[in-house]
Amino acid sequence: MTQIDDIKLSNAQIAWRAAQDIDDGAYVNLGIGFPEMVARYQREGCQAIYHTENGLLDFGAPPAPGEEDWDLINAGKKAVTLNPGASFFHHADSFAMVRGGHLDVAILGAYEVAETGDLANWSTGRGGVPAVGGAMDLVHGAKRVAVITDHLTKKGDPKLVQRCSLPLTGVGCVTRVYTSLAVVDIEDGHFVLREKLPAISFDDLQALTGATLHTTDTVGDLIVPEL
Amino acid sequence: MDKTLHSLADAVSVIPDGATIMIGGFGGSGAPIELIHALIDHRPRNLTVINNNAGNGHIGIAAMIEQDMVAKMVCSFPRSKDPRAFTERYLAGKIDLEIVPQGTLAERIRAGGAGIPAFYTPTSYGTELAEGKPIEEFDGRPYVQERWLKADFALVKAQRGDTHGNLTYNKAGRNFGPLMCMAAKNTIVQVSELTQPGAIDPETVITPGIFVNGVIEVKNPAQEEVLNLAEAVYP
Numbered sequence: 316m317t318q319i320d321d322i323k324l325s326n327a328q329i330a331w332r333a334a335q336d337i338d339d340g341a342y343v344n345l346g347i348g349f350p351e352m353v354a355r356y357q358r359e360g361c362q363a364i365y366h367t368e369n370g371l372l373d374f375g376a377p378p379a380p381g382e383e384d385w386d387l388i389n390a391g392k393k394a395v396t397l398n399p400g401a402s403f404f405h406h407a408d409s410f411a412m413v414r415g416g417h418l419d420v421a422i423l424g425a426y427e428v429a430e431t432g433d434l435a436n437w438s439t440g441r442g443g444v445p446a447v448g449g450a451m452d453l454v455h456g457a458k459r460v461a462v463i464t465d466h467l468t469k470k471g472d473p474k475l476v477q478r479c480s481l482p483l484t485g486v487g488c489v490t491r492v493y494t495s496l497a498v499v500d501i502e503d504g505h506f507v508l509r510e511k512l513p514a515i516s517f518d519d520l521q522a523l524t525g526a527t528l529h530t531t532d533t534v535g536d537l538i539v540p541e542l
Numbered sequence: 543m544d545k546t547l548h549s550l551a552d553a554v555s556v557i558p559d560g561a562t563i564m565i566g567g568f569g570g571s572g573a574p575i576e577l578i579h580a581l582i583d584h585r586p587r588n589l590t591v592i593n594n595n596a597g598n599g600h601i602g603i604a605a606m607i608e609q610d611m612v613a614k615m616v617c618s619f620p621r622s623k624d625p626r627a628f629t630e631r632y633l634a635g636k637i638d639l640e641i642v643p644q645g646t647l648a649e650r651i652r653a654g655g656a657g658i659p660a661f662y663t664p665t666s667y668g669t670e671l672a673e674g675k676p677i678e679e680f681d682g683r684p685y686v687q688e689r690w691l692k693a694d695f696a697l698v699k700a701q702r703g704d705t706h707g708n709l710t711y712n713k714a715g716r717n718f719g720p721l722m723c724m725a726a727k728n729t730i731v732q733v734s735e736l737t738q739p740g741a742i743d744p745e746t747v748i749t750p751g752i753f754v755n756g757v758i759e760v761k762n763p764a765q766e767e768v769l770n771l772a773e774a775v776y777p
Contacts, residue, residue, distance in 0.1 A: 367714075368644060368645075369568040369571065369714050369717050370568075370714050370716055370717050371713075371714045383767075384713065385570055385571060385765040385766070385767040385768065386571050386572065386712045386713040386714055386715035386765075387571075387713045387714055388568075388569065388571050388714055392568075392569040392570075392571075392622075403711070403713055403714060403716055404716070405648075405716050405717065405718070405719065405720040405721055405748075406568075406594075406644070406645075406647075406648035406717050406718050406721060407648045407649055407651075407652040407721055409645075409648070410644070410645030410648050410649065413645060414645060414663065414664060414665065433668075443633075444620055444621065444625070444628070444629050444632055444633070444639075445620075445639070445641045446618070446619045446620055446621045446641070447618055447619065447641055447642075447643050447644070447671065448618050448619040448643075448644050449618070449643065449644035449645060450643075451643040451645075451646075451665045451666045451669060451671065452643050452644060452645030452646065452665045455664040455665055456664070482669065482670055483668055483669045483670075484669065485667070485668065485669070486667060486668030486669075
């Protein structure tokens with residue numbers, strides 16, 4: 316089998332691929348951490364409007380060091396700036412935007428995604444202090460709920476599985492997964508392979524996936540620039 | 543009508559042992575640090591605190607926890623850059639935790655203020671946080687019943703206030719403030735600027751004064767992040 320570490324996409328490249336599916340003017344929520352990278356790679360001429368759960372639409376880049384206003388932060392508690400047209404609102408309105416079907420896209424990270432669309436991304440189930448934040452809200456209501464993730468765990472186990480083994484964040488909620496090897500849709504309880512790296516064979520990709528990969532007529536090449 | 547409070551100590555002196563207190567803020571943004579520190583000076587115990595988080599560093603809510611004032615936290619995300627105050631007591635079984643998804647927390651507080659005893663949400667369906675809660679289908683999809691959340695007191699930070707209790711907020715510091723003002727029997731608000739009625743354009747009022755019991759002016763309030771960068775400790 317191909318040496319996966321030699322061919323797999325970096326996190327930046329996964330984020331770039333996810334960004335290509337975001338339309339101009341889309342209302343988008345990016346999860347804290349890795350998903351925040353998606354904002355760097357918007358397509359030329361596209362300007363999404365980013366929502367953050369603590370109560371702000373249309374925030375922009377971080378301020379220069381020393382210029383932070385600590386009442387102007389995102390859900391990751393990082394200082395941000397405002398774009399022209401930004402707005403503030405309270406927390407109940409913010410989550411009304413989420414659950415009420417007003418966001419076009421939510422992009423989250425994952426520990427596991429099941430072929431049913433179930434997502435596990437909030438708890439490793441190992442005890443300690445539980446902390447859920449807005450993850451369980453964000454998986455409901457956006458028109459598309461996408462996950463960006465490495466195809467495998469650090470131990471080399473599949474993250475795309477038949478059924479999640481870790482505590483669930485939501486049931487039947489994920490619509491597309493962008494991984495370090497492929498782009499996979501979830502339709503009617505199945506993984507449907509849309510794109511894969513040209514350097515990996517279908518059979519090798521299937522061997523690294525914990526549930527059956529279905530295909531339609533065409534599987535595209537997953538081509539991403541060096542970043 | 544004049545809801546002005548004349549000292550931070552007076553403002554929080556009415557809060558007894560065993561009270562349930564909503565404290566505004568998302569992390570340090572909108573956190574009423576001066577009211578919290580006055581409460582630490584007053585030092586009621588066995589409190590239930592409702593906040594998005596569970597303190598950061600050794601100031602604010604973290605300092606309340608370090609002073610063993612808090613019996614239970616109701617929050618969505620009890621982690622921060624420096625969550626030791628909460629984490630150590632939680633792992634030692636010395637503080638209770640009710641973990642609530644963030645949007646559900648906001649809506650429960652809103653419902654408490656709006657007189658809605660329960661509502662249904664898709665959030666947490668099929669997860670361990672829905673265990674034991676009634677489930678009902680609406681238009682073919684399952685939803686989880688959640689109950690309102692109310693409090694004896696709310697401590698909130700706003701930007702401008704007038705003596706009738708009308709409030710505006712500062713940027714994303716608004717977060718839980720307008721909801722908590724509605725959901726407590728006694729809402730105490732610190733404002734950076736206290737004005738006479740009429741000075742705030744009614745079109746710009748975010749929290750109408752009917753939801754507010756007392757306002758106190760705290761000019762140039764401290765920011766939690768700035769205090770933590772300076773490694774501040776309270777008291």
